[in-house]
Amino acid sequence: MISLLLFIAFVSYIFYEMYWKRRAYPPGPIPLPLAGNMISFGLSEPPGYEIFDRWRKEYGPIYTYWMGPFPLVVIADYSLIKSTIIKDGEKYADRFITDMTPLYRGGEYGVVESSGDNWREMRRFTLHTLRDFGMGKNLMEEKVMSEVRALLDRTSQKEVSPQWEIDIAVGSIINNVLFGYRFDEDKQSQFRELKELLGEHMKTVTTLSAGLAFTLPWTRSFPFVREAKDKIFYIRDRLFSFFRQQIDAKRQTIDYDSEENEDLVECFLKEQKKHENEPDNGFYSSKQLVNLLLDLWVAGMETTSNTLTWGIAYILNNKEVQKRIHSELDSVIKSDRLITLADKNHLPYLNATINEIQRMANLLPTNLFRKTTEEVQVMGYKIPKGTGICPQIATVLYDEKLFPSPLSFKPERFLNDDGSLKKVEELVPFSIGKRQCPGEGLARMELFLFLANIFQRFELSSTSLPSIKKSFGFTVQCSPYKCEFKERR
Ligand code: HEM
Numbered sequence: 001m002i003s004l005l006l007f008i009a010f011v012s013y014i015f016y017e018m019y020w021k022r023r024a025y026p027p028g029p030i031p032l033p034l035a036g037n038m039i040s041f042g043l044s045e046p047p048g049y050e051i052f053d054r055w056r057k058e059y060g061p062i063y064t065y066w067m068g069p070f071p072l073v074v075i076a077d078y079s080l081i082k083s084t085i086i087k088d089g090e091k092y093a094d095r096f097i098t099d100m101t102p103l104y105r106g107g108e109y110g111v112v113e114s115s116g117d118n119w120r121e122m123r124r125f126t127l128h129t130l131r132d133f134g135m136g137k138n139l140m141e142e143k144v145m146s147e148v149r150a151l152l153d154r155t156s157q158k159e160v161s162p163q164w165e166i167d168i169a170v171g172s173i174i175n176n177v178l179f180g181y182r183f184d185e186d187k188q189s190q191f192r193e194l195k196e197l198l199g200e201h202m203k204t205v206t207t208l209s210a211g212l213a214f215t216l217p218w219t220r221s222f223p224f225v226r227e228a229k230d231k232i233f234y235i236r237d238r239l240f241s242f243f244r245q246q247i248d249a250k251r252q253t254i255d256y257d258s259e260e261n262e263d264l265v266e267c268f269l270k271e272q273k274k275h276e277n278e279p280d281n282g283f284y285s286s287k288q289l290v291n292l293l294l295d296l297w298v299a300g301m302e303t304t305s306n307t308l309t310w311g312i313a314y315i316l317n318n319k320e321v322q323k324r325i326h327s328e329l330d331s332v333i334k335s336d337r338l339i340t341l342a343d344k345n346h347l348p349y350l351n352a353t354i355n356e357i358q359r360m361a362n363l364l365p366t367n368l369f370r371k372t373t374e375e376v377q378v379m380g381y382k383i384p385k386g387t388g389i390c391p392q393i394a395t396v397l398y399d400e401k402l403f404p405s406p407l408s409f410k411p412e413r414f415l416n417d418d419g420s421l422k423k424v425e426e427l428v429p430f431s432i433g434k435r436q437c438p439g440e441g442l443a444r445m446e447l448f449l450f451l452a453n454i455f456q457r458f459e460l461s462s463t464s465l466p467s468i469k470k471s472f473g474f475t476v477q478c479s480p481y482k483c484e485f486k487e488r489r
Contacts, residue, residue: 024384026378026379028063028074036067038215046472049362056076069215072369072389076392076395077396077399081396085433091373092370093435094116095115095368095370096369096389109287111292112299125271126296126438129264144445144446145449148453149338151169156458157486158485163481167301170301171191178296179263194239201298202474205232205474206473206474236294240290243293247265247293264296268292272284307361315455322460326455329347336456338453340449341449349419355411355424356411364394365476366394370388370435371388393431458488460485462482462483466483
């Protein structure tokens with residue numbers, strides 16, 4: 001009798017896991033009990049595009065996969081993304097998180113992983129602050145140009161690792177925007193240490209152990225899951241302690257009466273003072289600040305610096321592209337002066353190359369997950385409020401219908417017949433909708449100013465061509481390579 005009951009319970013459980021809980025969602029791969037489809041990622045070809053592409057071919061432009069007990073709905077077609085996530089932006093504005101996120105952050109703080117009023121206020125503050133640096137004296141372009149000049153001087157006539165040189169430059173820009181100082185010679189060991197921590201964090205969060213820690217709380221006592229969780233929290237503590245040191249130093253020197261702001265921490269502390277009589281400083285608490293700094297420091301560094309390193313790798317692998325960039329620079333600029341943003345609209349081939357670098361680098365194999373703020377209807381499916389949902393931009397950027405021969409590096413696909421720059425709305429590396437990247441303006445400025453000035457001054461070459469094979473990671477990183485920066489004049 002007991003064995004019959006156990007058998008019925010087992011069959012009912014399997015029926016529930018494999019059919020019943022899935023019946024209302026768009027179809028997708030069959031989830032295993034408990035782990036869902038997490039194991040499929042470990043078995044798929046790195047860095048993960050392939051499995052999303054396979055699922056789209058098998059299940060269509062919208063499908064569901066399961067991370068442990070959570071259904072995640074993927075929208076993998078540009079026009080469907082447009083008619084949902086752009087058209088009804090507010091319905092897809094929240095961020096999907098698990099119970100681990102508030103544990104990690106000490107509450108609902110920051111911009112990347114928060115929702116509702118907290119997210120709205122932090123996003124507004126971030127956009128406002130970044131925009132203010134870009135206006136008036138054009139402080140932002142000055143900050144970027146001073147790192148461009150330093151990189152050109154460091155690399156001239158040398159064979160170097162572009163990743164490291166670009167990391168220091170991009171790291172210095174975001175550090176300067178946030179805290180008002182750069183990583184010069186005597187601060188480079190501090191930067192190396194922080195960068196290594198960040199690299200470890202990026203690697204750990206994409207492991208199966210971390211996936212289990214995030215989605216199945218009861219697995220957190222298993223030794224390998226606990227180890228991953230402890231590592232993630234240890235790195236958080238180290239980064240938070242670095243941010244707190246910077247905030248304390250700023251508190252010693254800040255002039256609350258001055259209208260000028262040197263960096264984002266200064267802007268935040270002034271807001272904090274304005275709200276000092278409100279509970280939790282009206283969103284401007286010190287916990288909020290360390291979490292916001294974590295978001296901007298991480299998002300502002302890895303993405304841009306990995307894109308630039310991929311960019312040089314693709315150009316080294318496509319010699320005719322470097323020749324065409326040089327010939328455009330020579331015919332338009334006609335001298336060896338530095339290139340500024342004022343030159344941007346006159347260099348269509350370079351801009352097309354940057355577009356193609358972003359498309360090919362395809363930095364996030366899976367985009368961040370949003371959460372529906374109310375029930376939505378997509379292609380006849382009723383998706384409940386609170387479901388995780390993802391505009392899968394990596395699949396769009398490699399969609400062969402939109403970008404024929406998607407794995408070939410062809411800047412010409414972004415040019416019109418008359419040589420002018422073609423506007424291609426499906427090129428969405430910064431994502432779309434209400435959660436579109438708020439650092440886009442800064443990132444675009446960096447990509448243009450670094451690449452334009454590197455090729456204006458140097459001819460790049462390498463004895464062995466850099467590998468363009470990608471490995472797993474939250475943002476895909478290039479394998480290490482070296483190249484020579486030879487003066488052109
Ligand atoms: C080439 C460089 C970059 C790329 C490709 C990139 C891409 C992205 C993508 C795909 C998202 C996810 C959007 C979504 O949820 O659908 C995102 C979000 C975000 N990015 Fe970027 N990003 C870049 C540079 C930057 C920079 C320089 C900063 C900061 C200064 C930044 C800050 C952020 C933040 C704060 C979010 C979260 C926005 C929110 O949840 O409201 N990013 N980015």
